[in-house]
Amino acid sequence: VVAVADLPYPITIEPGALDTLPRVLGEITPRNRIVVITDENVGSRYGHRVAGMFDTLPSGQRRVLSVPFDESRKTREMWSMLTDELLSQEYGRDTTLVALGGGVVGDVVGFVAATYMRGIPCVQVPTSLLAMVDASIGGKTGVDTPAGKNLVGAFHPPVAVIIDPALLSTLPKQHVRAGLAEVIKHGVVADAGYFALVSERLRSALVDSPDWEGWTLIIRRSVEIKSGIVSQDERESGLRKVLNFGHTIGHAIEAASEYSVLHGVAVAVGMVIEARIAHRVGLCDASVPDAIERVCAGAGLETRFRGDVDQVLRFTHRDKKARGGHVEYALPVRIGEMAGADRGYGIPVADDIVHEVLTA
Ligand SMILES: NC(=O)c1ccc[n+]([C@@H]2O[C@H](COP(=O)([O-])OP(=O)(O)OC[C@H]3O[C@@H](n4cnc5c(N)ncnc54)[C@H](O)[C@@H]3O)[C@@H](O)[C@H]2O)c1
Ligand SMILES: [Zn+2]
Secondary structure, three states, rough: OOOOOOOOOOOOEEOOOOHHHHHHHHOOOOEEEEEEEHHHHHHHHHHHHHHHOOOOOOHHHHEEEEEEEOHOOOOHHHHHHHHHHHHHOOOOOEEEEEEEHHHHHHHHHHHHHHHHHOOOEEEEEEEOHHHHHHHOOOEEEEEOOOOOEEEEEEEEOOOEEEEOHHHHHHHOOHHHHHHHHHHHHHHHOOHHHHHHHHHHHOOHHHOOOHHHHHHHHHHHHHHHHHHHHHHOOOOOHHHHHHHHHHHHHHHHHHOOOOOOOOHHHHHHHHHHHHHHHHHHHOOOOOOHHHHHHHHHHHHHOOOOOOOOOHHHHHHHHOOOOEEEOEEEEEOOOEEEOOOOOHHOOEEEOOOOHHHHHHHH
């Protein structure tokens, strides 16, 4: 267990950590009934193993629910379906939910836990790289609506997070690469040494490697960076905005593609473009976008923008971070440091500059 920053919940990060789930639950919510909720991809691989961990508990005390999940089912309907299922089985406040899966499962199950009987404990067991280094940390939960992603939700920190890097062995490679975009982002916004370490490891073919100790090192530092930032800014009023680096353009690319482009894939392009914007407005020198581009390419991520410039520009205005007609960006001054510490890290940038960089 690593005590990360000032987080009030324990985070375990080690190969094989999945097997600590019963022990962690026994320590944190010893008398509770347990409902593990997972998606079918993850459930078909790990559901049996997890169910086996609770064999000694009476059957009314534990359950593994495997549900078909994907981003299109990260909805209020899924939230109410799961809630109704728990209600129909008469689960009470003495229930702990375990979210076993990627960010979609974590967000929905976290939101069910946030609202069930006004809030019950939730343990996050992230199984995708993105969920390990990002979605499971920080306590944001929620669902999508037709009006946009993540528009309905709650802050509901987990009671524990269990990260088992060896679960990445079954994660499709495109999702490994997408998760690496957030890892790279953490280096850019907070830690040049980490950025260098990640680029070094990527040169030695990390993406395809079952070097779980190496992965553990990377995931741990990423978790430290994210949790360090959110613990200083739980409600997203300032510092947390640095985590939005690459995301203003990234979200616009995702939305313009009608979400056919994976989040991390869009964020990689977004980071390169936004770093070029930072250079264009004189915040950093050209070596910053160049270095980001190199590391993203090393991770097998696309770095060139190929979409419709005007459409993407329009979508940047829909992002919830847009304010008073100006779109605010989180921009680097160098690798490891973001601009605008004195004004909440949001740098307003005029559309014509963004347009110029997107078309360059
Ligand atoms: N709450 C937050 O702070 C936060 C932060 C970032 C992202 N998110 C959310 O996270 C979601 C994206 O998460 P994601 O990228 O994990 O997507 P995801 O949950 O859809 O998982 C990606 C795919 O990988 C599969 N999968 C996951 N783990 C696996 C494993 N170990 N082996 C085999 N297959 C596995 C899943 O079934 C899915 O098909 C988005 O909805 C996003 O909004 C939330
Ligand atoms: Zn992201």
